[in-house]
Amino acid sequence: MKPAVVDCRVWWIDPAHAPRWCEELLSEPERARAESIHRRAARRRFTTATALLKVAVAVTSGGSPGGVEIRRACPDCRRLHGRPVLAGGAPYVSLSHSGDRVAVALCADAPVGVDVEQVDAGIDVDAMVPFVLGASEQPAFRAVRSRQARVEAFFRCWTRKEAVLKATGDGLRIPMREVTVGTPYGPARLIGFPGRPELPGTTRIVDLRAEPGYLGAVAVLTARPVRVIELDGRDAFAATAERHGGS
Numbered sequence: 001m002k003p004a005v006v007d008c009r010v011w012w013i014d015p016a017h018a019p020r021w022c023e024e025l026l027s028e029p030e031r032a033r034a035e036s037i038h039r040r041a042a043r044r045r046f047t048t049a050t051a052l053l054k055v056a057v058a059v060t061s062g063g064s065p066g067g068v069e070i071r072r073a074c075p076d077c078r079r080l081h082g083r084p085v086l087a088g089g090a091p092y093v094s095l096s097h098s099g100d101r102v103a104v105a106l107c108a109d110a111p112v113g114v115d116v117e118q119v120d121a122g123i124d125v126d127a128m129v130p131f132v133l134g135a136s137e138q139p140a141f142r143a144v145r146s147r148q149a150r151v152e153a154f155f156r157c158w159t160r161k162e163a164v165l166k167a168t169g170d171g172l173r174i175p176m177r178e179v180t181v182g183t184p185y186g187p188a189r190l191i192g193f194p195g196r197p198e199l200p201g202t203t204r205i206v207d208l209r210a211e212p213g214y215l216g217a218v219a220v221l222t223a224r225p226v227r228v229i230e231l232d233g234r235d236a237f238a239a240t241a242e243r244h245g246g247s
């Protein structure tokens with residue numbers, strides 16, 4: 001019998017806190033992709049996220065991070081990017097990186113998507129609104145008078161939508177404005193998704209407790225209640241170092 005509640009674990013880390021040896025956990029193709037990323041901070045985020053995903057899976061399943069194979073295949077160009085899927089098929093995984101934050105989500109029972117965004121206070125939020133919010137979402141947003149509150153409301157909706165689009169695997173192939181999540185102040189929920197009327201009833205969105213200056217959300221494709229457990233990625237690396245002699 002399936003449990004009543006679906007557990008979803010989200011591991012957070014600042015790439016500056018990831019151990020040096022995390023690079024050793026990357027496969028050859030992953031190393032090649034890391035080397036192709038010119039900006040140092042972005043390269044570090046990719047390396048940290050990939051390694052954290054492997055140690056998080058190992059800590060959860062009791063295996064070794066070296067045995068965790070992540071498959072990424074872009075359906076458009078076949079390059080090594082796109083939705084991450086574990087070679088064994090389970091658990092479902094997702095990852096996101098922005099600024100100094102990396103988030104990795106694991107869910108044994110249902111597809112998951114996670115998104116973290118650094119809140120960019122300087123963004124021209126009013127210009128972005130038509131690309132991100134649907135017509136039914138815009139009036140509530142425009143009613144927010146303070147600029148700072150509008151920026152936060154914008155990123156709140158953004159993270160919820162991107163989490164859903166990652167859980168479905170569509171990514172930004174589906175325009176964000178076509179995914180409806182309603183007001184940023186109410187409980188997070190999916191209201192509409194193009195071509196899939198069943199999704200609002202079978203998707204849970206939970207806002208994450210990201211660090212100040214960041215917002216995050218996770219979406220799980222299930223009709224059951226979801227319990228999100230947020231964890232410190234440093235603990236996953238430390239547990240791995242203890243068990244497998246990383247230093």
Ligand SMILES: CC(C)(COP(=O)(O)OP(=O)(O)OC[C@H]1O[C@@H](n2cnc3c(N)ncnc32)[C@H](O)[C@@H]1OP(=O)(O)O)[C@@H](O)C(=O)NCCC(=O)NCCS
Pocket residue numbers: 046049072074076077081082083084094095096097098114115116162165166167168169170171172173
């Ligand atoms: C998924 C997507 C919305 C993420 O954008 P982002 O905000 O810049 O980045 P995030 O850090 O939050 O997430 C990146 C991660 O999302 C994951 N991801 C990428 N495509 C995904 C998809 N279709 N579904 C679920 N997850 C996806 C990857 O794990 C990626 O991490 P990686 O770059 O380290 O491999 C965006 O990359 C996208 O829509 N991609 C698909 C469309 C596309 O790129 N088409 C061109 C292909 S040639």
